[in-house]
Amino acid sequence: MGHLITLATCSLNQWALDFQGNLDRILSSIAIAKERGATLRVGPELEIPGYGCLDHFLEGDTVLHSWEVLAKILSSEETMGIVCDIGMPVVHKNVIYNCRVVVLDRKILLIRPKMWLANDGNYREHRYFTPWVKHRQWEDHYLPRIIQAVTKQTKVPFGDAVISTLDTCIGVELCEELFTPASPHILMGLDGVEIFTNSSGSHHELRKLYTRVELIKEATLKLGGIYLYANQQGCDGDRLYYDGSAMIAVNGRIVAQGSQFSLNDVEVVTATVDIEDVRAHRAKSSRSMQAASADRYHRIEVSFALTSGKFDHVRDEDMMGLIGTNILEVRYHSPEEEIALGPACWLWDYLRRSRTQGYFIPLSGGIDSCATAVIVYSMCRLVSEAARRGDTQVIADARRISGETEDSAYVPSDSREFANRIFHTCYMGTENSSTETRRRAKQLSEAIGSYHIDLNMDSVVTAVRSLFSFVTGVRPQFQSQGGSKAENLALQNIQARLRMVLAYLFAQLLPWVRGKSGGLLVLGSANVDESLRGYLTKYDCSSADINPIGGISKTDLKRFIAYAQTTFDMPVLSSFLSAVPTAELEPITATYVQSDEVDMGMTYDELSVFGRLRKVEKCGPYSTFTKLIHEWGSFLSPIQIADKVKLFFFEHARNRHKMTTLTPAYHAESYSPDDNRFDLRPFLYPSRFPWQFRKIDEIASVLPDRSQQGLGIDKTKTE
Numbered sequence: 001m002g003h004l005i006t007l008a009t010c011s012l013n014q015w016a017l018d019f020q021g022n023l024d025r026i027l028s029s030i031a032i033a034k035e036r037g038a039t040l041r042v043g044p045e046l047e048i049p050g051y052g053c054l055d056h057f058l059e060g061d062t063v064l065h066s067w068e069v070l071a072k073i074l075s076s077e078e079t080m081g082i083v084c085d086i087g088m089p090v091v092h093k094n095v096i097y098n099c100r101v102v103v104l105d106r107k108i109l110l111i112r113p114k115m116w117l118a119n120d121g122n123y124r125e126h127r128y129f130t131p132w133v134k135h136r137q138w139e140d141h142y143l144p145r146i147i148q149a150v151t152k153q154t155k156v157p158f159g160d161a162v163i164s165t166l167d168t169c170i171g172v173e174l175c176e177e178l179f180t181p182a183s184p185h186i187l188m189g190l191d192g193v194e195i196f197t198n199s200s201g202s203h204h205e206l207r208k209l210y211t212r213v214e215l216i217k218e219a220t221l222k223l224g225g226i227y228l229y230a231n232q233q234g235c236d237g238d239r240l241y242y243d244g245s246a247m248i249a250v251n252g253r254i255v256a257q258g259s260q261f262s263l264n265d266v267e268v269v270t271a272t273v274d275i276e277d278v279r280a281h282r283a284k285s286s287r288s289m290q291a292a293s294a295d296r297y298h299r300i301e302v303s304f305a306l307t308s309g310k311f312d313h314v315r316d317e318d319m320m321g322l323i324g325t326n327i328l329e330v331r332y333h334s335p336e337e338e339i340a341l342g343p344a345c346w347l348w349d350y351l352r353r354s355r356t357q358g359y360f361i362p363l364s365g366g367i368d369s370c371a372t373a374v375i376v377y378s379m380c381r382l383v384s385e386a387a388r389r390g391d392t393q394v395i396a397d398a399r400r401i402s403g404e405t406e407d408s409a410y411v412p413s414d415s416r417e418f419a420n421r422i423f424h425t426c427y428m429g430t431e432n433s434s435t436e437t438r439r440r441a442k443q444l445s446e447a448i449g450s451y452h453i454d455l456n457m458d459s460v461v462t463a464v465r466s467l468f469s470f471v472t473g474v475r476p477q478f479q480s481q482g483g484s485k486a487e488n489l490a491l492q493n494i495q496a497r498l499r500m501v502l503a504y505l506f507a508q509l510l511p512w513v514r515g516k517s518g519g520l521l522v523l524g525s526a527n528v529d530e531s532l533r534g535y536l537t538k539y540d541c542s543s544a545d546i547n548p549i550g551g552i553s554k555t556d557l558k559r560f561i562a563y564a565q566t567t568f569d570m571p572v573l574s575s576f577l578s579a580v581p582t583a584e585l586e587p588i589t590a591t592y593v594q595s596d597e598v599d600m601g602m603t604y605d606e607l608s609v610f611g612r613l614r615k616v617e618k619c620g621p622y623s624t625f626t627k628l629i630h631e632w633g634s635f636l637s638p639i640q641i642a643d644k645v646k647l648f649f650f651e652h653a654r655n656r657h658k659m660t661t662l663t664p665a666y667h668a669e670s671y672s673p674d675d676n677r678f679d680l681r682p683f684l685y686p687s688r689f690p691w692q693f694r695k696i697d698e699i700a701s702v703l704p705d706r707s708q709q710g711l712g713i714d715k716t717k718t719e
């Protein structure tokens with residue numbers, strides 16, 4: 001037998017500034033790790049205050065309370081006999097760093113500050129932290145007295161150093177440092193570090209896990225070594241969902257993998273590995289040549305062996321780390337499953353942490369509010385699965401949310417029954433509504449089990465119209481009845497906006513109507529593409545408390561509905577997929593039927609392409625045009641493409657002001673049109689873009705028209 005070590009990493013559902021809850025979860029993860037015989041435990045980035053404290057990192061209180069929590073951890077018996085790598089902010093010589101504090105037996109071994117900060121997309125670490133730029137250098141850090149009292153140390157090493165135990169060497173890496181081309185693990189590995197810890201605060205983006213897994217495997221494939229990846233998991237108080245996926249890799253293969261989406265607050269992932277496998281993997285001449293000339297890291301020497309764990313009863317689940325056992329198949333969710341699970345877990349955390357009594361959604365019979373409702377149903381399914389497994393935290397939260405008393409024996413084991421308690425749907429019809437949308441909304445509510453209301457609001461619309469006429473002496477008309485464009489829009493917007501007013505009224509009073517206390521959160525369901533295009537009425541039902549689908553495109557939502565139809569056994573969903581999207585805000589006549597795609601001047605598929613170019617490829621009008629000439633040139637003429645590009649950018653710019661009031665939405669992509677946090681662009685534009693559009697027109701007029709060559713396949717269609 002070689003040198004076996006049991007290692008532990010974890011996913012913790014930390015919540016920004018919830019110091020007590022965060023402490024409890026950290027201690028619980030250490031206890032589980034020890035129980036499984038682990039001698040090293042790594043936790044998520046900034047786990048003591050929670051990763052998402054944002055500007056609170058600039059407050060002295062956050063650092064103070066983090067030290068207070070660390071003092072409790074150090075004082076606890078749990079942390080004896082196990083090396084723990086714990087995250088918190090540390091102020092060193094008046095500069096705030098994002099740090100790992102490595103502790104053992106009531107002593108701090110090392111404070112390792114982050115060297116490469118995450119600063120794009122959703123991340124803005126440079127706003128709070130300074131990177132440690134003294135590579136392979138360390139200094140004395142003078143400890144606060146509350147820590148001195150526990151550790152009996154006055155100063156500890158602070159900087160880019162590694163930990164040398166009696167049997168191996170441990171190096172620390174922090175989240176983004178894995179994503180940079182010259183990651184610290186490379187130089188540490190060449191200098192003999194055998195075990196790398198990576199503590200992350202990494203959020204869910206559709207289709208992103210694959211990249212993360214590749215990076216983790218890659219980290220030790222050529223280099224050799226053991227890589228422990230820890231991450232937060234859950235909604236820690238903002239628009240992001242941190243998607244766990246704690247992992248352990250040995251020499252380029254994943255040997256243990258935790259869940260990506262879960263209602264479990266503490267998940268510990270362990271593996272038993274043989275450190276000799278790392279040494280054997282590294283016995284290569286070319287690696288040795290590079291290693292022999294590698295720069296030296298300062299070693300903090302510790303008289304402790306990681307191999308001191310108990311091996312009389314290694315868990316079968318942990319044996320995967322030993323070479324010779326089967327290869328672990330890495331689990332990936334399909335994008336549809338990611339939509340079903342990520343926003344659902346985020347909604348659960350939001351609900352229990354906001355201490356509200358449930359959700360309310362205006363259900364139109366269209367696909368967006370349908371997708372949102374199905375995500376809430378998915379949340380209820382996860383709750384009932386967890387309850388059936390006996391998850392005491394989930395059961396306790398479900399009892400509290402649904403207004404049960406402390407001594408209640410209620411177990412939310414039936415998802416539809418639970419949905420009926422906490423989920424409220426409402427169809428708000430007018431004279432312009434159709435029987436189809438009304439019926440679809442009702443059928444969906446039945447399939448989900450929600451508490452459904454079907455109401456007519458014509459009297460309210462008429463009251464507002466009458467008031468307007470009474471005050472101004474004129475009566476606006478729909479276009480089909482001879483009115484102007486402005487009258488037509490205003491009459492539509494009254495209906496849409498009044499729905500928002502009714503939504504808040506019902507959300508506030510429905511628990512009371514049902515003999516309970518508290519209020520409901522209103523869900524919005526504007527998707528990312530419609531927001532980008534501005535195809536929504538400002539302050540209508542797109543204005544809500546939170547929006548689970550605001551970062552998801554219509555194309556992905558349609559795929560999700562098709563998936564849910566079979567996976568959740570909901571045949572009613574097929575009727576949503578085949579329905580023509582329409583707002584139903586205007587009278588339908590023999591010659592006029594309202595359609596979203598006609599109104600928008602583009603199809604949803606075309607809108608998705610514009611969305612992708614704007615969001616992912618960061619294209620302005622001109623580069624969008626040049627890219628589309630290649631993508632669409634075989635079936636559209638340059639002038640037709642130019643017209644579509646100009647229309648999209650005109651509408652995007654003209655409606656940009658709506659993004660300043662966008663409902664906080666789950667961020668399922670690195671980009672969101674949300675002006676408040678993620679898209680720092682102006683909201684008053686020269687929306688006719690004279691310079692840019694002139695350039696597009698000039699080029700479009702001289703480019704050859706390939707669409708007439710008869711080769712064209714319409715690539716604007718996705719299915």
Ligand SMILES: Nc1ncnc2c1ncn2[C@@H]1O[C@H](COP(=O)(O)OP(=O)(O)OC[C@H]2O[C@@H]([n+]3cccc(C(=O)O)c3)[C@H](O)[C@@H]2O)[C@@H](O)[C@H]1O
Nearest residue numbers: 489493496534535536537538582583585596599657683684
């Ligand atoms: N530059 C600026 N900065 C700040 N605010 C500005 C502004 N320009 C206008 N505004 C304000 O915004 C208002 C105009 O916005 P808003 O009231 O939303 O009205 P508006 O954008 O004119 O109309 C709503 C649009 O959404 C479409 N719609 C409505 C309902 C449902 C659906 C669907 O998805 O099926 C689509 C409808 O066809 C129409 O194109 C102005 O009256 C003004 O108060």
Ligand SMILES: Nc1ncnc2c1ncn2[C@@H]1O[C@H](COP(=O)(O)OP(=O)(O)OP(=O)(O)O)[C@@H](O)[C@H]1O
Nearest residue numbers: 362363364366367368369426427428429525541583
């Ligand atoms: N008849 C209705 N009853 C209840 N809510 C409605 C109704 N019509 C619209 N809403 C609410 O207003 C939101 C925006 O309406 P809009 O007509 O713009 O639909 P949309 O963005 O295409 O979404 P959907 O696909 O859900 O219809 C809807 O998602 C829904 O929450």
Ligand SMILES: NC(=O)CC[C@H](N)C(=O)O
Nearest residue numbers: 118175176179201202203
């Ligand atoms: N906290 C971090 O350093 C996160 C950054 C990293 N790019 C990620 O998305 O996982």
